[in-house]
Amino acid sequence: MAPYNKLRGGTIVNLVGELKRLGFKFEFQKYPEMRNKWKVVFECPAGSKANFSTVIGSNDEMLKISDALRMGGKTFLFNLSVAVGRFGENAMLAAVRAGRINHTFRVGGQSFNLRNMTLSAPLQLQNTSGNGLDLVAKITAPRPPAPRWVAFEVKSKMGPDVPFPSLSEAQQRSDYVQRAAEGAFAGIEQAQRAIRRNQTRGRSWEDLIPQKAEVEEFRDAAQDSEVIKIHAKVELDRMGQPVGEIELVAW
Structure with a gap:
């Protein structure tokens, strides 16, 4: 071995x-x-x-x-624990891109289902260390009154004999998404300053600089509590592939 x-x-x-x-x-x-x-x-x-x-x-x-x-x-x-998380995020990313998100939410007394909506290209709001939000996407059509953004926290497991990881204490806080969005936007601005100063430190959010405008819009929506928060549970087989339907619950 x-x-x-x-x-x-x-x-x-x-x-x-x-x-x-x-x-x-x-x-x-x-x-x-x-x-x-x-x-x-x-x-x-x-x-x-x-x-x-x-x-x-x-x-x-x-x-x-x-x-x-x-x-x-x-x-x-x-x-394998870190890789299982990556496999699960990739499965969720594929489901969002394919429009396979069956999740109902209510706004102003009306029911909406993401399955009947078009989402923008999903964004992994994470720095190079993997810190941040697993996936965020904007609802582009038909647009509900609000919210117009979706955030996914993905928990994954390999095989049926183990439980899904729990949401962390921080992830269970009502302001977690807002804080994560604010941290991501601040990290992008820090990376831009580091680049201007030709510094190697402080650039962990550099890859998201091209999406700065989107991140700012998402941050503003999070601050106004206009984000649908979804906890996704992905079971994987022994080849890292998703098994059955992804379980989606309100986060």
Whole structure:
């Protein structure tokens, strides 16, 4: 068994994407008697001379995986918890883009269902460390009186035998979305100042600078309590794919 077990969630998500693209068979398996430890087991496509090195790019972590596998066979050990969250967010992102959001809310005595509405391209309101809101999107048509924005907090689990993670104490606060929106906008402005000063620190929100106007609009809506808040629960199979319908409840 290879010892390498410090993989970032993004690395595992990218690894799975490459394995699927190249036709590998694989699944995640729980490692006995080790909390939150998993291994991935895979095999080459039938008739193919491909091996794991086929999926290795320039990512340093991927190169370490390759070295570990050469030493320990075709499995390696890692903490999957962060990657499970990323898989769930990707599943929710795909559902929003495909218009598969079946959630009813009431405004001014009227009922609306997001399934019958068009949402803008969803935005992951997160910095490079993954802090922030999982997904936000604007309702573009037909537009209810208010609110006109939706925020999703996604909780994911792998397999039916484990519970969904709970919302954190901070996430249960009524002003959590507003604070997160304000923090994101302030982070973008800080990143712009750091760029102007040619500083490397303070740029964790740099990737969202092109969406600054959207983030500002969302922040204003959050401050006016005009955001629909949805708690999404995504169950995944042992290949990181969603199982059944995504459960959506008021957040």
